[in-house]
Amino acid sequence: MRNDLDAAGPAVEELLRFCSVLQMSIPRTATRDQVLAGHHIAEDDTVMVSLAAANRDPRLLADGDTLDIARTPVPHVAFGHGIHHCLGAGLARAETAIALPALLRRFPALRLAAPAGDIHFRPPGVFYGVQTLPVTW
Numbered sequence: 001m002r003n004d005l006d007a008a009g010p011a012v013e014e015l016l017r018f019c020s021v022l023q024m025s026i027p028r029t030a031t032r033d034q035v036l037a038g039h040h041i042a043e044d045d046t047v048m049v050s051l052a053a054a055n056r057d058p059r060l061l062a063d064g065d066t067l068d069i070a071r072t073p074v075p076h077v078a079f080g081h082g083i084h085h086c087l088g089a090g091l092a093r094a095e096t097a098i099a100l101p102a103l104l105r106r107f108p109a110l111r112l113a114a115p116a117g118d119i120h121f122r123p124p125g126v127f128y129g130v131q132t133l134p135v136t137w
Helices: 005-018 089-106
Strands: 034-036 039-041 130-132
Touching: 005 089
Parallel strands: none
Antiparallel strands: 034 039
C-alpha cells in the first residue's frame, strides 16, 4: 500500500476481515427449535456467532488465517449482516481508506519499532484491538 495508495480500499476490506474489532455477535435468543450444523438449538436458547471465525471460514477462502492486503476483497461480517449491519460501516470504511494513505504520505518511513511479537493486544473478549503498537519513522 505504501507504493500504491489506491490500494487502500482493498487493504481496508482485508484488515476488517482479518482484524474485526467486534469478535462476537450480540447474544440472540432462538425463537424456535432448530438444528444447525448437526447441533440442536432449543427455543429460548442464547446463541452467539463468532464473527472472527466466520471471516476466516475455509469455504470463503483457503488461507483465511493469512493477512494479505493485496487480496481481492472477499465478503466478511466485520460490521454484522442483514438488519444488524452497522449503520456506520460506510463512514468507518471511508475514514480508514482516507487515513491510511494520508498517514503513509505524512510519515513515508513509518514502520514497526519492535518485533511483531512485542505488539500487545487487548485481552481476549468481545472486542479485538491493539493495546500497544510501537512505531518509528
